[in-house]
Amino acid sequence: MPETERIAAGLLLEQSAFESEIYGRPAARLLLDQDAGNLEQIDRFLAGAAHRWQKAGYLLISCRLPQALDARLGEKFDAAGFRKIETLVTLERQIPVASEGLPRPDKAEPRDFDACIELAKSAFSYDRFHVDRRLPASKADQLKAAWVRNALNGRADTALVARNGIGDIVGFNLLLRRGNAAIIDLIAVAETARGQGYGRKLVEAGIESYRGQALTMRAGTQIDNTASLALYRQCGFHQIESAITRHWVAPTATGLIQ
Ligand SMILES: CC(C)(COP(=O)(O)OP(=O)(O)OC[C@H]1O[C@@H](n2cnc3c(N)ncnc32)[C@H](O)[C@@H]1OP(=O)(O)O)[C@@H](O)C(=O)NCCC(=O)NCCS
Structure with missing residues (x-):
């Protein structure tokens, strides 16, 4: 094809x-x-x-x-x-030119890759592959893990990590570059480490990474993902677009179009 x-x-x-x-x-x-x-x-x-x-x-x-x-x-x-699966919101903020004292970026090293991939297997639930119950959840986890592996192996422009007090990986922020914009492609914090400021630190370290390199930062998330929406808004992002994603999924064994 x-x-x-x-x-x-x-x-x-x-x-x-x-x-x-x-x-x-x-x-x-x-x-x-x-x-x-x-x-x-x-x-x-x-x-x-x-x-x-x-x-x-x-x-x-x-x-x-x-x-x-x-x-x-x-x-x-x-x-x-087709069936409506998600409302996707795009948010944006300016990247400052002058230092705002944001956290220093901690770049993912090859020795961090496995921990990031492992984290990706259980971190996501709001994306369209997990939300569409007609598609197997195990494949959705596999897809996110492969996404992170590809990003770490070169697809991402910048790969940042967050570590806890003993140095274990508790989160990642994978970013792409599109012209003058840096895009948060995938961000996650391990479930047990959420609500402790790691997400904010990862976004702010992303902004710091692109200071003087890009003009704006963009991120996309589902309207139902209250945690990530709150995170982006707390980090100074505002909504610029919204879009509806629909899926057509092949009929089940019963032969019915779902
Ligand atoms: C979104 C995510 C990365 C946030 O990480 P986190 O480490 O828990 O976030 P933080 O503790 O840094 O919180 C950042 C801000 O968001 C807000 N926030 C975080 N989780 C929230 C929740 N569940 N409900 C409401 N607000 C929330 C906090 O109030 C905080 O604001 P503050 O800094 O003024 O206190 C995390 O929930 C996650 O990994 N989710 C699953 C993966 C995912 O959906 N990623 C987004 C894909 S687009």
Whole structure:
């Protein structure tokens, strides 16, 4: 299957190699062109899409629409068998030029990698892979662990860790770089160490890392993830966007479209 293919006016299907590998079946993302194309054609395409995806062996098709577009198109996706999974909020803040006395970044060393990967296996529950109960939870844990492994092995621009008093890893903050923006790609603190300021320290150390290197920092989180929303707001981030993620998941053995 081509990596990205135009499947209708205004609609592209992008293969998700990473998700396909984890789930052992094809997974893809449905992308809308900037102008969302011809809504009538999208509607017509969606009407027959589930049948085509099922025949092609897909497990998962995901689609993320900005809130305003979702208000126009969401029902059409639902009628085609998609289900709303999450509301994703994007937050942003400026990165100061002058020192604000933020914590010194503690970069992940190769000897820290296993502990970070282990932490990732149990830290996440609000992401779309864990929230969608039609997808196996064990695979969602596996996906997060692989995500962290890939980040530590070079995908991340910066990988920071937090350590407790005896030097054990209790959290990580993995960041990407997009032009003048630094992006918090994945952040977590071990369950037993939460509420003790490690999350804040990791975000602030991230900001300190990019002082003089990037202009803004962005982070995305689910609207239901009150802890991470509170963390970002306490660290000076404000909301700039929100989007709705929907999933189409292949029918179960009973043959029903879910
Ligand atoms: C989000 C997360 C990293 C926060 O880490 P943490 O170490 O517990 O956070 P901190 O103790 O530094 O708290 C930072 C601020 O957020 C607030 N906060 C943290 N957890 C909160 C909660 N459950 N409810 C409300 N506020 C919360 C605190 O009040 C604190 O504000 P303060 O500094 O003014 O006191 C942690 O909950 C976590 O790992 N969650 C699971 C992984 C996850 O969902 N990551 C986000 C993916 S986008």
